[in-house]
Amino acid sequence: MLRHFISFIFACFAFLCISGCIASTERFSYKIVVTISTPEGDKVGGAVREASMYRERSILPDQGTGSYRILKGEAAAIDLGTRGVLFALMGEREPWIAFLAIDPAHNKWGPNIDTMIQRYGYPPLVIFKDLEDANTIVSVDGRDLEKAFGEGVFLKSIAYVRTKDRVEFGQIDKWLPWLSGQKNSLAGKDIGVSGDRESTEQPKNRFPVGAFTKNMK
Numbered sequence: 552m553l554r555h556f557i558s559f560i561f562a563c564f565a566f567l568c569i570s571g572c573i574a575s576t577e578r579f580s581y582k583i584v585v586t587i588s589t590p591e592g593d594k595v596g597g598a599v600r601e602a603s604m605y606r607e608r609s610i611l612p613d614q615g616t617g618s619y620r621i622l623k624g625e626a627a628a629i630d631l632g633t634r635g636v637l638f639a640l641m642g643e644r645e646p647w648i649a650f651l652a653i654d655p656a657h658n659k660w661g662p663n664i665d666t667m668i669q670r671y672g673y674p675p676l677v678i679f680k681d682l683e684d685a686n687t688i689v690s691v692d693g694r695d696l697e698k699a700f701g702e703g704v705f706l707k708s709i710a711y712v713r714t715k716d717r718v719e720f721g722q723i724d725k726w727l728p729w730l731s732g733q734k735n736s737l738a739g740k741d742i743g744v745s746g747d748r749e750s751t752e753q754p755k756n757r758f759p760v761g762a763f764t765k766n767m768k
Contacts, residue, residue, distance in 0.1 A: 600624030602646035619646035640675040640762040652711035
């Protein structure tokens with residue numbers, strides 16, 4: 552009798568564990584809005600992106616895992632006039648940070664979530680010395696845009712907001728018409744510590760085409 556009772560209890564516990572760990576996938580759309588302060592005034596660029604959130608429900612506090620990834624979207628382009636165009640690419644950690652920003656149940660930082668961005672990093676920011684040449688891509692530091700664009704230029708804010716707008720494609724093509732034919736990752740360097748020069752001491756960064764535009768089912 553005792554053996555059957557123990558078996559029954561074990562079966563109930565196993566059922567609860569299995570049912571509590573059923574995975575769920577949720578899609579959500581958000582817009583990234585990047586504001587750059589310049590001596591001539593603020594310059595703003597943004598892009599709508601669609602991401603998925605995969606989570607395993609759990610019955611224990613330390614149980615379950617989750618993952619986030621961008622499914623559709625484009626880089627945000629910020630036109631700085633004669634200074635060039637700054638591109639905010641799609642980074643690996645961005646959909647997780649964006650979810651925290653737009654979900655009231657998890658959001659502790661507000662729409663700009665500066666604390667999270669400072670802790671986990673800015674989205675990849677790049678410029679092209681020549682917009683017609685893929686080989687002129689250069690990575691810039693969001694904490695010090697003056698090295699790339701001159702005095703008085705700095706990153707004012709990055710915001711993630713929930714939206715019902717659909718992802719639109721083609722905006723990046725206006726700036727980088729050659730991108731659709733690009734097969735390999737783009738290789739670039741960092742802005743050097745001595746100003747608007749490329750550093751020859753640091754290894755090249757590689758930027759996949761999927762960081763500029765992505766359209767997954």
